[in-house]
Amino acid sequence: MTILVTGGAGFIGSNFVLDWLRASDEPVINLDKLTYAGNRQNLTSLDGDARHTFVHGDFGDAALVDQLLATHQPRAVLNFAAESHVDRSISGPGEFIQTNIVGTFNLLEAVRAYWGGLEATSKAAFRFLHVSTDEVYGSLSKTDPAFTEVHRYEPNSPYSASKAASDHLVRAYHHTYGLPVLTTNCSNNYGPFHFPEKLIPLMIVNAQAGKALPVYGDGQQIRDWLYVTDHCSAIRRVLEAGRLGEVYNVGGWNEKPNLEIVHTVCALLDELKPRSDGKPYQDQITYVTDRPGHDRRYAIDARKLEIELGWTPAETFETGIRKTVQWYLDNPDWVANVLSGGYRDWVAQQYGN
Numbered sequence: 366m367t368i369l370v371t372g373g374a375g376f377i378g379s380n381f382v383l384d385w386l387r388a389s390d391e392p393v394i395n396l397d398k399l400t401y402a403g404n405r406q407n408l409t410s411l412d413g414d415a416r417h418t419f420v421h422g423d424f425g426d427a428a429l430v431d432q433l434l435a436t437h438q439p440r441a442v443l444n445f446a447a448e449s450h451v452d453r454s455i456s457g458p459g460e461f462i463q464t465n466i467v468g469t470f471n472l473l474e475a476v477r478a479y480w481g482g483l484e485a486t487s488k489a490a491f492r493f494l495h496v497s498t499d500e501v502y503g504s505l506s507k508t509d510p511a512f513t514e515v516h517r518y519e520p521n522s523p524y525s526a527s528k529a530a531s532d533h534l535v536r537a538y539h540h541t542y543g544l545p546v547l548t549t550n551c552s553n554n555y556g557p558f559h560f561p562e563k564l565i566p567l568m569i570v571n572a573q574a575g576k577a578l579p580v581y582g583d584g585q586q587i588r589d590w591l592y593v594t595d596h597c598s599a600i601r602r603v604l605e606a607g608r609l610g611e612v613y614n615v616g617g618w619n620e621k622p623n624l625e626i627v628h629t630v631c632a633l634l635d636e637l638k639p640r641s642d643g644k645p646y647q648d649q650i651t652y653v654t655d656r657p658g659h660d661r662r663y664a665i666d667a668r669k670l671e672i673e674l675g676w677t678p679a680e681t682f683e684t685g686i687r688k689t690v691q692w693y694l695d696n697p698d699w700v701a702n703v704l705s706g707g708y709r710d711w712v713a714q715q716y717g718n
């Protein structure tokens with residue numbers, strides 16, 4: 366048996382592939398375009414491991430995906446590939462439409478054709494798992510109940526709108542064609558290999574570089590934070606036992622305002638790698654102009670996943686954030702390569718241009 370993962374060189378995808386192969390010997394075909402967010406170095410520990418086949422390519426390339434499906438005959442396709450950064454979606458929405466909507470559509474078409482040709486047992490066992498976000502549900506007030514799976518879709522950024530569109534396509538392929546799909550909508554992840562354009566890694570990296578720690582607006586926007594390997598275990602569980610066509614919200618019951626997150630990161634750095642001048646890292650906090658259309662609060666009600674499938678997160682925020690800060694301190698080469706763009710050299714060396 367084999368699974369095909371798209372976007373497996375990104376933050377969550379690479380953690381998923383590493384976790385998967387720690388827990389099982391089932392091979393993974395990893396299809397990734399290696400955009401700026403894809404980093405082959407996340408997977409160097411798998412070099413020479415026959416269970417991992419990396420394919421540099423676009424998940425929207427129908428001919429390539431047809432060929433991969435025909436050759437490897439996966440029993441499941443897990444779709445992580447996406448453009449994922451809200452701020453980039455505001456300055457350049459086009460790529461989000463192309464990747465998240467058109468790319469997912471092309472992938473669904475290829476998977477539908479493959480699945481349609483499988484013999485009855487393989488056809489019944491096949492799964493298409495789509496990895497999505499809580500941002501499709503829009504923004505909550507402080508007192509609103511957390512998002513459940515039946516919350517109305519109210520996306521507010523080009524990123525969340527494009528993810529919402531992809532979720533709808535996945536749903537439609539189940540209802541119209543019977544494709545055996547599963548969708549997960551998860552809250553904000555953090556952990557190793559997180560690209561330092563997102564809040565937590567940006568703060569860790571900027572703090573050490575003596576740079577400003579930019580907090581948007583009043584810093585009181587609330588997110589639910591989940592350690593990345595807990596997201597990976599949720600995906601594995603949904604793949605294993607999720608009911609076809611169902612959506613599962615994934616979250617850590619861990620709502621925190623951004624400013625509190627930044628203070629926590631600063632306090633951990635004060636403890637683990639104090640500034641040479643003895644001053645606290647929080648002195649570097651700078652309030653900057655707010656993000657346009659900034660969602661005020663996300664909160665996930667993960668009870669369906671917990672009750673139906675028995676999933677619970679293994680990390681608390683306290684254990685997860687400590688591990689995360691420590692990982693960045695222990696991996697200065699990874700950080701330096703990302704900051705210098707050095708990780709892109711591998712793409713040029715390997716594939717030209």
Ligand code: NAD
Pocket residue numbers: 371372373374375376377378396397398399400401402403404422423424425444445446447448449450464468496497498499528550551552553554555560
């Ligand atoms: P990421 O930006 O770190 O990684 C995305 C990966 O997809 C990269 O490796 C990139 O090279 C690849 N990719 C982009 N376009 C591609 C294409 N056309 N073909 C093949 N590969 C392509 O993103 P992430 O944070 O790892 O998120 C993974 C998925 O999880 C996304 O679908 C995202 O919407 C979802 N998600 C993310 C979070 C979060 O907090 N990061 C939370 C919930 C859901």
Ligand code: TYD
Pocket residue numbers: 450451452553562563564565567579580581584586587588623656
């Ligand atoms: P981010 O990590 O970009 O994730 P998302 O927008 O998908 O939730 O941002 C998390 C929160 O942190 C969000 O409310 C925006 C805020 N933020 C800052 O205040 N400063 C920053 O430099 C960044 C990148 C984000």
